[in-house]
Amino acid sequence: MPYVRSSAISRIEWTSGTLSIWFHETGRYDYYGVPESVFHEFLAARSKGSFYNMYIKDRY
Template structure:
């Protein structure tokens, strides 16, 4: 995201960053830290995470176990 790091209202996720050219979503978790880099994530999944009413639930439903972590 241009112009800074987006703010999430989440008790589970403290920070996210997205690299659209590499399609890498980096997530920092409140409990386990990070970053955890999820590879091959399309932009619409990142946008969905930002706009979700619960970022933690969105992560569990659409990101966790869906993309490789490295």
């Protein structure tokens, strides 16, 4: 369970297609059907919030 440096996100986890994101303000949200490659790209992204908004939000 990688903890990340982000003003919006505290932790990101991926298990069998489920991406779990812990937001500082609202807690944990699960996103289903997320490829593992997207998880790794998310971890590598310079801005976690921007990546979330562009590639995860409203897609999964």
